[in-house]
Each structure stands twice: as C-alpha cells, then as structure tokens.
Amino acid sequence: MPEPRTLVRRGRLVRIGAAVAVLLALVGYVVVQYVFGGRAAPRCKVVSGNGDGASYEFGADQAENAATVAAVGTSRGMTERAVTIALATALQESGLRNISRGDRDSLGLFQQRPSQGWGNEKQIMDPAYSAARFYVHLKDIPGYSRLPLTVAAQRVQRSGYPQAYAKHEPDAVLLAAALTGRAPATLTCEGRTADDPGDPAKVRAALVRDFGRDVVPTSGRGGTVTVPVDATAGSAEGGAGQRGWELAHWAVAQASALGIDRVSYGGREWSAANSGKEWRMPGKAGKTGAAGQRGDAGTGADRVRIVLGQ
Known part of the structure; x- marks a missing residue:
C-alpha cells in the first residue's frame, strides 16, 4: 500500500531541511577557516567587579567597537551612565557591529541615517565619529542621566521599538564599568x-x-x-x-x-x-x-x- 502523499511530502521536507542545515554548517566552517586560518574567532569576557558572578561574553570585533564608544564618551567628559546608555543603544541597533545596512538608509553602530542629518556614509561608518554624534545628542537631553535608559536612548534614536533597549542594560552596565576603568x-x-x-x-x-x-x-x-x-x-x-x-x-x-x-x-x-x-x-x-x-x-x-x- 503506497504511503499517503502528506507523509511523503513531510519526509521530503525533513530531508531538505537537514541538507540545508548541513550546508550552512559547512559554509560557516569554511568561512572560519578562510578568515581565521582554521582558528575560531577570538572572544572577550567582562565580569562584574562587585563579586556577584555576573558576566558577559562577546566577540573581539564587538569589544573593539565597545572600547571605542566608551573612550569617545569619556574623552568628551561624559559620565559612566552616558557610556552605559550608548553601549546599550549600540547593542540593540547593531549588536555592537559596524554594519553597512539597516532599515532604509541606516548605517553603522547606532544605525544612524545620512538622510536625517547624522553625517555622510563614510562618517557614520567610522565608529569614533558615530559615537561622538550620539553623545552630542544625548548631552542635549535635560537630565538624561536620571532618566530610565530606554527613555534616554529613545530621545536620541527615535526608534520604532523603544522598549527593546532595556534588555541590554545589564550587559551595558558591565561593559561601561570595565571600559571606563571603574571596575579594574x-x-x-x-x-x-x-x-x-x-x-x-x-x-x-x-x-x-x-x-x-x-x-x-x-x-x-x-x-x-x-x-x-x-x-x-x-x-x-x-x-x-x-x-x-x-x-x-x-x-x-x-x-x-x-x-x-x-x-x-x-x-x-x-x-x-x-x-x-x-x-x-x-x-x-x-x-x-x-x-x-x-x-x-x-x-x-x-x-x-x-x-x-x-
């Protein structure tokens, strides 16, 4: 007795899905071999200075960008709270990666838009420049350091998902404490x-x-x-x-x-x-x-x- 068509189709889809998964894994392996010479991409880790066991692990490329965001902030006299807001914003907008795409013409760490006066494409793709522009706008918000992080970030970014910044606050706090030097x-x-x-x-x-x-x-x-x-x-x-x-x-x-x-x-x-x-x-x-x-x-x-x- 032949199998029902539904079961045959389902089995075929399962096999196709498994093949696709294997192919993606193979592509990922080849990319790692090509880019990193067979070595996994380096990782970084920040731990709490309070001894509470909190930690956050992230990639070396993210660490480079996070360090730049923090340094640009402190060099402009911004507080640790400002650095925390900036890092949480970049975590939400780009995952702390300097990406050349986004919604409409959004670019870079903070997904800033040339059409909205944030700078030209080359400028926005410079992490130091884009971080400086973020701090300029943040500093203009009265009492930003006393506002909830989501409110302060949203007043700069005007995002369609303002509450999304909140989930990144714990990691941003750890990063800011380390990168401003408060947590040695x-x-x-x-x-x-x-x-x-x-x-x-x-x-x-x-x-x-x-x-x-x-x-x-x-x-x-x-x-x-x-x-x-x-x-x-x-x-x-x-x-x-x-x-x-x-x-x-x-x-x-x-x-x-x-x-x-x-x-x-x-x-x-x-x-x-x-x-x-x-x-x-x-x-x-x-x-x-x-x-x-x-x-x-x-x-x-x-x-x-x-x-x-x-």
Missing part, C-alpha cells in the same frame, strides 16, 4: 592577535582617534607603547587609577585588531599567552593586593605599558 581587571580577551607584527604607529593613532590628543603615547624598544596616565584627562570620575584601567582595558579590547601581545598596569598584566584568563600579578606584586586594586599593586600606576607581538 574585569575585561579579558582571547589572545589571537593579528598575523602581522604589531605596529606602534597604528596603536598610537588608534589611541588618539578614540581618546583625543590629550593622550600622548610614546614608543620604546621592542615594539612597546607607553601611555602616561593623566587623571585630569577625560571624565576620570575615579582619579588616576580609574583612568589607567580605562586605558588598559581599551588596549586589551583592541588586542586582536592591533596585534597587542601584553598589557600591564598597576602591577597587573594581561597577556595573549595567558589567553582569556584573569589579569595576573607577577612577581612580588602578586603578594601585595587582591583583584580589583586601582593601580596601587606594585609599580606602574603612572603609565600603561602595551607590548606588541613581533
């Missing part, structure tokens, strides 16, 4: 750096691009970039220690893109060789303080040291 040693990234040796000139240019010309990085031997910690630069709500951790976390977030091998500050060190692990306190510094000290564990509280891969 809370951001780590896997250490797959660029295949080419790191270029000190590119690191210095990226620092100036994100933080402005108040940052005066210098180069040393062996591809080292040293960044003096100026507590008066940017918002620096928590003083020199917070400023130092802001710069140190920025460097870790940019490690994959800029070929950074090690970052040291306040007696602590992140290294690509210790990929994805917590900041270490090498030598005697490891005996002098617990995780979270603001630049007073050992030496190096007056500068951030960035060592590039060779």
Whole structure:
C-alpha cells in the first residue's frame, strides 16, 4: 500500500531541511577557516567587579567597537551612565557591529541615517565619529542621566521599538564599568592577535582617534607603547587609577585588531599567552593586593605599558 502523499511530502521536507542545515554548517566552517586560518574567532569576557558572578561574553570585533564608544564618551567628559546608555543603544541597533545596512538608509553602530542629518556614509561608518554624534545628542537631553535608559536612548534614536533597549542594560552596565576603568581587571580577551607584527604607529593613532590628543603615547624598544596616565584627562570620575584601567582595558579590547601581545598596569598584566584568563600579578606584586586594586599593586600606576607581538 503506497504511503499517503502528506507523509511523503513531510519526509521530503525533513530531508531538505537537514541538507540545508548541513550546508550552512559547512559554509560557516569554511568561512572560519578562510578568515581565521582554521582558528575560531577570538572572544572577550567582562565580569562584574562587585563579586556577584555576573558576566558577559562577546566577540573581539564587538569589544573593539565597545572600547571605542566608551573612550569617545569619556574623552568628551561624559559620565559612566552616558557610556552605559550608548553601549546599550549600540547593542540593540547593531549588536555592537559596524554594519553597512539597516532599515532604509541606516548605517553603522547606532544605525544612524545620512538622510536625517547624522553625517555622510563614510562618517557614520567610522565608529569614533558615530559615537561622538550620539553623545552630542544625548548631552542635549535635560537630565538624561536620571532618566530610565530606554527613555534616554529613545530621545536620541527615535526608534520604532523603544522598549527593546532595556534588555541590554545589564550587559551595558558591565561593559561601561570595565571600559571606563571603574571596575579594574574585569575585561579579558582571547589572545589571537593579528598575523602581522604589531605596529606602534597604528596603536598610537588608534589611541588618539578614540581618546583625543590629550593622550600622548610614546614608543620604546621592542615594539612597546607607553601611555602616561593623566587623571585630569577625560571624565576620570575615579582619579588616576580609574583612568589607567580605562586605558588598559581599551588596549586589551583592541588586542586582536592591533596585534597587542601584553598589557600591564598597576602591577597587573594581561597577556595573549595567558589567553582569556584573569589579569595576573607577577612577581612580588602578586603578594601585595587582591583583584580589583586601582593601580596601587606594585609599580606602574603612572603609565600603561602595551607590548606588541613581533
């Protein structure tokens, strides 16, 4: 007796669906092999500085953009709350990815529209520019820091889904605490750096691009970039220690893109060789303080040291 047509059709659809799933998995594998030389895309992780176990994991490309958004904010004197609002907005609008498409002519991290006066396409696709434009509009909102995040974000973005920003607030809070330096040693990234040796000139240019010309990085031997910690630069709500951790976390977030091998500050060190692990306190510094000290564990509280891969 022949099978009913419905069952035959259903079986055929199941086989087709399985074939499509296998094909998509194969395409994804090929992309990873081609782009990353057989290695998975690097990941980053931020943990709560309050010891409550909260954490957020995200890609290195997202970390690069998040660090730029935070640095542009503090360099303009914006508060941690402003950075939180900006990060939650970018998480909702683009997933913290600099995308060249969207609804109508929307572009970039914040899905800003050239037709609405946000800038031209090239400008909006520059994360530093688009973040600066977001902060300009946010600053013009009276009492934005006291408003619910969804309200503040919506007054800038005028989105069709204003409540969607709320779900990103917990992750944005963790990111902002780390990237403004208030929560020390809370951001780590896997250490797959660029295949080419790191270029000190590119690191210095990226620092100036994100933080402005108040940052005066210098180069040393062996591809080292040293960044003096100026507590008066940017918002620096928590003083020199917070400023130092802001710069140190920025460097870790940019490690994959800029070929950074090690970052040291306040007696602590992140290294690509210790990929994805917590900041270490090498030598005697490891005996002098617990995780979270603001630049007073050992030496190096007056500068951030960035060592590039060779």
